[in-house]
Amino acid sequence: MAEKRYWLMKSEPDEFGIDDLASRENQTTYWEGVRNYQARNFMRDEMKVGDKVFFYHSNAKPLAIVGIMEVASEPYPDPSQFDPNSKYFDEKATEEKPRWFLVDVKLVEKFEKPVLRDDIKKEETLSDMMLIAKGSRLSIQPVTEYQWEKVLKMAGK
Numbered sequence: 001m002a003e004k005r006y007w008l009m010k011s012e013p014d015e016f017g018i019d020d021l022a023s024r025e026n027q028t029t030y031w032e033g034v035r036n037y038q039a040r041n042f043m044r045d046e047m048k049v050g051d052k053v054f055f056y057h058s059n060a061k062p063l064a065i066v067g068i069m070e071v072a073s074e075p076y077p078d079p080s081q082f083d084p085n086s087k088y089f090d091e092k093a094t095e096e097k098p099r100w101f102l103v104d105v106k107l108v109e110k111f112e113k114p115v116l117r118d119d120i121k122k123e124e125t126l127s128d129m130m131l132i133a134k135g136s137r138l139s140i141q142p143v144t145e146y147q148w149e150k151v152l153k154m155a156g157k
Contacts, residue, residue: 064114073104
């Protein structure tokens with residue numbers, strides 16, 4: 001059996017926040033619009049059904065991890081890349097050679113107490129977390145098991 005992995009996925013709450021996910025049928029959605037190759041590769045090549053994911057509100061006040069999701073599908077081509085009316089359209093992508101992939105995610109839990117980025121930065125044992133690395137803007141990031149457990153404690157779990 002494959003080892004369970006942990007991730008962090010960023011979304012701007014005015015675009016799609018944890019409350020939007022909570023209001024979806026089955027509290028599940030596809031994570032479209034990733035247009036960074038490294039983030040795409042994490043989704044396409046490394047994410048597996050059942051992996052746990054922190055939902056992070058970016059470009060928000062406060063910046064915070066607001067809950068937990070679970071990867072709910074195998075990766076598949078992001079349909080928005082083929083839609084000329086989508087802001088995620090990619091004219092170089094074809095059905096035969098898709099460039100962008102996504103996974104479905106399902107809400108597991110919304111934190112009563114979000115874990116603020118500022119608090120993560122203050123926690124010395126999380127100093128190597130990609131989220132707080134200087135210049136790190138990646139929308140999908142791996143999280144170690146230690147980091148996962150520590151953030152859960154900070155959330156009161």
